[in-house]
Amino acid sequence: MTSPTTATPLLEANDVNPERARAILAEALAGADDGELYMERSESESFVFDDGRLKSAAYDSGEGFGLRVVAGETAGYAHASEITEAAIGRAGQSAALARRGYSGTADLAPRRTNAKLYSDADPLAQPSFSAKTDLLQEIDAFARARDPRVVQVMASIAGERRTVEILRADGMMLRDVRPLVRVNVQVTVERDGRRETGSSGAGGRASYEAWISPDKWQAQVDEALRQALVNLDAIAAPAGEMDVVLGPGWNGVLLHEAVGHGLEGDFNRKGISAFSGRIGERVAAKGVTVFDDGSLAGRRGSLTIDDEGTPTERTVLIEDGILVGYMHDRMSARLMGLSATGNGRRQSYAHMPLPRMTNTGMMNGTSSQAEMIASMKRGLFCANFGGGQVDITNGKFVFQCTEAYLVENGKITAPVKGATLIGDGPSALTRVELIGDDFDFDKGVGVCGKGGQSVPVGVGQPSLKIRGLTVGGTSL
Numbered sequence: 001m002t003s004p005t006t007a008t009p010l011l012e013a014n015d016v017n018p019e020r021a022r023a024i025l026a027e028a029l030a031g032a033d034d035g036e037l038y039m040e041r042s043e044s045e046s047f048v049f050d051d052g053r054l055k056s057a058a059y060d061s062g063e064g065f066g067l068r069v070v071a072g073e074t075a076g077y078a079h080a081s082e083i084t085e086a087a088i089g090r091a092g093q094s095a096a097l098a099r100r101g102y103s104g105t106a107d108l109a110p111r112r113t114n115a116k117l118y119s120d121a122d123p124l125a126q127p128s129f130s131a132k133t134d135l136l137q138e139i140d141a142f143a144r145a146r147d148p149r150v151v152q153v154m155a156s157i158a159g160e161r162r163t164v165e166i167l168r169a170d171g172m173m174l175r176d177v178r179p180l181v182r183v184n185v186q187v188t189v190e191r192d193g194r195r196e197t198g199s200s201g202a203g204g205r206a207s208y209e210a211w212i213s214p215d216k217w218q219a220q221v222d223e224a225l226r227q228a229l230v231n232l233d234a235i236a237a238p239a240g241e242m243d244v245v246l247g248p249g250w251n252g253v254l255l256h257e258a259v260g261h262g263l264e265g266d267f268n269r270k271g272i273s274a275f276s277g278r279i280g281e282r283v284a285a286k287g288v289t290v291f292d293d294g295s296l297a298g299r300r301g302s303l304t305i306d307d308e309g310t311p312t313e314r315t316v317l318i319e320d321g322i323l324v325g326y327m328h329d330r331m332s333a334r335l336m337g338l339s340a341t342g343n344g345r346r347q348s349y350a351h352m353p354l355p356r357m358t359n360t361g362m363m364n365g366t367s368s369q370a371e372m373i374a375s376m377k378r379g380l381f382c383a384n385f386g387g388g389q390v391d392i393t394n395g396k397f398v399f400q401c402t403e404a405y406l407v408e409n410g411k412i413t414a415p416v417k418g419a420t421l422i423g424d425g426p427s428a429l430t431r432v433e434l435i436g437d438d439f440d441f442d443k444g445v446g447v448c449g450k451g452g453q454s455v456p457v458g459v460g461q462p463s464l465k466i467r468g469l470t471v472g473g474t475s476l
Contacts, residue, residue: 198227258425265332365435
């Protein structure tokens with residue numbers, strides 16, 4: 001299911017004269033510091049197979065534009081769900097109100113790039129509708145045959161193809177075609193009246209073929225089943241302050257939420273982050289190096305160009321415990337006298353760009369996970385996280401562990417259920433004692449929310465040992 005116009009420039013596909021669009025944008029941006037005409041066409045689908053039947057199959061498509069005018073710290077924004085000359089003209093007049101009485105200097109255009117981090121693959125084209133539903137039914141049958149304790153299976157796949165075009169003030173037109181897919185499996189098991197659930201997923205910026213071969217989806221089923229069976233044997237988690245070892249990969253979501261947001265440029269420009277004004281200071285233990293990298297080929301959080309047209313790059317934020325940088329969109333970079341880092345992102349044409357993370361992680365150390373566990377007299381090994389809550393201004397967090405184990409005298413003794421980690425990101429960074437040699441990214445399932453907008457992201461880290469975290473538990 002693809003539109004015959006997706007390969008045609010969006011202005012021309014909607015019978016809009018590109019030169020007229022350039023003239024409207026130039027008039028709107030006269031005397032402004034920055035701005036752009038952002039156009040988008042998106043097509044998406046999702047299939048959910050639950051409780052032995054196809055529960056939902058959805059397809060959605062849409063297109064529109066947003067026109068932004070930036071004057072100092074003020075931004076005017078107007079958007080519409082139709083790409084027409086009349087709508088663009090009205091948007092230009094409305095957004096231009098932001099520069100009334102203001103006279104600025106146009107910011108430098110973003111640098112160009114020859115890099116391409118993903119193909120123009122159309123996940124919606126192949127495989128066919130029937131093949132996708134057959135796949136989900138096969139996943140369901142495989143999971144149920146894997147273990148007699150399986151009582152429920154939910155499998156889903158989702159795909160998207162988004163075409164983005166950005167017209168800059170100097171007339172530069174930038175284009176990016178972004179595929180995105182995701183496969184998820186959730187398995188529920190029952191024993192003696194007790195039910196537990198495990199889940200696993202994977203995805204990224206490519207077509208479905210990268211994730212739906214039998215070896216790939218069967219691995220997702222086995223991982224979801226393994227987690228569910230572990231939780232069947234879990235005892236109530238103890239509570240109190242204790243050392244914690246975090247497993248690699250997806251557990252980087254704690255770093256993302258509790259630390260990453262505090263390193264985004266807008267919060268620091270406004271002075272409301274725990275890291276504001278601290279460039280050059282030690283904010284973490286030695287050995288802690290944190291980065292954001294949107295230039296990794298095929299990863300879920302990667303972008304060839306961000307939603308302002310800036311090529312993504314690798315940005316080191318904390319180096320060996322010292323704060324060295326922030327993530328910037330064009331506005332925060334200009335107002336702080338710095339360079340944009342390719343972190344200007346928006347959920348859709350209906351939203352203004354904000355400084356947002358792409359793929360955020362912590363670099364490898366030299367310790368093994370086994371060494372970390374052996375070093376604990378009494379503590380918690382958190383293999384996987386679920387959801388959590390974070391206050392971005394101070395980094396205080398509460399995260400639920402979906403797979404965790406009690407550690408006693410250097411050995412894992414029992415899986416536990418109901419464990420939560422409580423603390424704050426800035427303090428947790430200073431308590432990192434050991435950094436693992438097993439760095440991994442998550443498997444491609446992350447979604448980040450900020451300012452009412454959601455965007456796909458990646459997270460990653462090696463195993464970490466953090467001393468003295470507060471563990472909330474259910475054991476009395």
